[in-house]
Amino acid sequence: RLMKYLKDRNTWVWICYILLVLSTAFVSFQVYALGVFPDKVLYPFLLVLGLICLIAFLLNLEFKHSKKVVIGVLVASVLLSSLYMLGAYYIYLTNGTLASVTTIKNTNDNNVSVVVMNDSDTHTLEELAGKKIGVLKNIDKGGTEKALEQIQKEMPVEFEQVELDSVPQEAKALYSGEVDAVILNEAYRTNVTELDDYADFSQRTRVVFQAHFKTSATNEALAVSDVTTKPYNILISGNDTYGDVGELSRSDVNMVVTVNPMTSTVLLTSIPRDSYVPVDCGDAYACAEGELDKITHTGINGITSTKRTVEKLLNIDINYTFRVNFSSVTNIVDSLGGIDIEVPEGQAVETFYADSTLEGVTEGWNHLNGERALSFARERYAYVDGDNQRVRNQQMVLKAIFNKATSPEIIVNYASLLNALESAFDTTLSQDEITSFIKYQIQAMPGWKFETYQVSGEGSTLFCPSLGQAAYVTVLDENTVALAHDKIQAVLDGKDADEVTEPQTEESEGNLYQQDLTGTDVYSGTEYDGDYPDYYDASQWDTSAAGDMEEPPYGSTEDIYDPDQSAEDSSQD
Structure with a gap:
């Protein structure tokens, strides 16, 4: 019956065949331009597409008088053309997404x-x-x-x-x-x-x-020659805002990801957001260069400030940066259809402080949507270990996202993931480096080994220049800072970070905060050798808002603070 509507059936068949050839050429070009497929996958795939066109051409010639064959070729050509065009469209979007997130912004x-x-x-x-x-x-x-x-x-x-x-x-x-x-x-x-x-x-x-x-802004990559064979460090900076990832805000997540493709090892090294460290201002022009402040406040100066501060703290080079925010986490996790995390015994949370309306997590495996994943990554008040447990949660979320994104399920969620990634992050990794890494993943299918570590320290209350007053901080243990440096270096050298359990040197060059953090903390009574720098002078502190601290100190402010007490006098601890 279909043939009755086609006055010149051969003309229609050849039109559909031409569409098939054009769509085949278009999708082939897009696949080749994407550059993520290794040669052993790319060329056989292109060969198959060419053979399909050839078979359709031969069938048209050989069986042009056969009603069933003509209808079959006609239908197949239309279906394949539609499929190719859809595939080419998604590949085009992929290229656009990669170009967008890898465009280095020269402004904040x-x-x-x-x-x-x-x-x-x-x-x-x-x-x-x-x-x-x-x-x-x-x-x-x-x-x-x-x-x-x-x-x-x-x-x-x-x-x-x-x-x-x-x-x-x-x-x-x-x-x-x-x-x-x-x-x-x-x-x-x-x-x-x-x-x-x-x-x-x-x-x-x-x-x-x-x-x-x-x-x-001058955030430039310290690029390695080949991301598929050379080790490198990536700084993940997580801003505490929704919306535009480029907007300046505090960096509440500070994680160094050390990747060694040759050993298929990834080390996640986290730095607590309240870590009290010397600040490198980077591009900022209204910043207290070299003074001690919480590392989260470096994000207000821009990611360059955070990167350089981390480099000096750990005595390492950061090759690339990767900046995300709250919206990034929720959108990416939801686009993947959620993630699965395993909560250790004793770490269950009934409700999250960030959003008490959300269901918490139970011991064992939990499937989290975007909002719950974000709340889980932000949770600290529910834990005795506070911020230390929060960074462990952040590491779990990152690993879960990586595992889901590299699983076969990504095929189903690919379109939604592209939409989420468009505005989810910015990075100094180039488009060529990202596609090279994807190609390496497809070809080698490495079984990645994840290792984790976090620097730690003691809580205290000290002056923060960016606030203009004292606030709760984490005074880092220099041994954990030195050990972080040594673990990162071990992975870069092709070794196992878990085998490094003690600092290899007595004092890491990266512990620049230690050389200034001296004297007696007038809040906690913690002893340090030497003298306080000038900006510890209690007479310079803003005491009018002493009770308005980011986290309350132990006891009342009347018990622990006397504006007339000198930095050297610890008699009123």
Whole structure:
């Protein structure tokens, strides 16, 4: 019956055959351009596509008078053409995704807001006239200046600037009505919302104006000659924000991934987000170069600052960076159809602090969607080991994502994964390096061995320049820092990191924080040899918000802090 509708059936058959040839050529080109398939897979695949076209051509010639053969060739040509075009489309998207995430940005995105209380009568810049605006005196001077410039350009108004010493002081002044508005870099917002007194800051305030500007960035790769044969280090930096992964924010995940393709070994070395280390400012122009601060605050300066700080701390070279945020985790995990993690005995969590509405995890295997995976990776308050357990959870999530992404199930979830990856991360790995690694994975099918380690230390409360006040920190154990360096070096040298159990040297060159961290901590009483640097002078600390710390110290602030006590005097511990 179909043939009755085709007045010239041969013409239709040949049209469909031409479409088959064109779609075959198109998909062949896309597969070849993608560059992920090894030669032993690529060329047989292209040969099969060519043979299919040849067979269709011969059938058209030999059986052009056979109704069944003609209909069969016609239907097969249409189906194959559709399949090829769909495949070529997805390969095209893959190339686009790889090009997008490997495009190195030479700028950092900055957003500085004018924030008022929800019940304020200020809704426009014009209504700021004659009012008091809180600005940070020493922190983020550059951001404040940029915001003031844009305000005057948008709507020239006169208002009174009230200088404040710290971000918590800004929140306190706004809540109390001491000022009508504050100028706040959005990178510091989470520093406010983590404080118990201002946990509802985002709900009780609103933004009436936001200045957007870019600052230069020079995050370049220290590329190896061949990622399939040479070992290298990747820094994974996880920002504590949703949305655009390029927006400056704290780096709450700091993990060095050491890859040795020749031994099929991957070492994950985690650094607690509260680690108290000397800061390398990188590209930032409003930063306390060389002073001790929490490593999470380096993310506010940009990933270059985090990378260089980690390099100096561990005395290693970082070859590549890989930056993600909260949205990255949820979107990637969901695109994979969820991940499976095994919770050790005693580590079950009934509900997560980040979202108490979510079901926690039980001992044994758990299947997590994106939101639960993110909450599991952020959980620390449920554990006695706090931040140390959190970094172990982050390592488990990363391994689970890697295992799911390299499993056969990826075929089913490929389209959704591409959509998730488009805006999920940025990296200094090049597109050629990524495709070379994928090709290596397909060809060699290595059985990757994962090893993990984390540096650790003691909790304390010390001055953080980026906050302008004292805060809870982790003073790292120099032996764990030295051991981290030695384990990384062992994997780079083709050895097993698990075999390295003691530091190979008495003092690692990477322990730069140790040479300055000296004296007696006026909060914890911890003894260190030598003298405090100038920025430990208690008289310089902001004590007006002493109770507004990111994590409370042991006991009350009255018991542990006396502004008249010198750094050398530990009699009032």
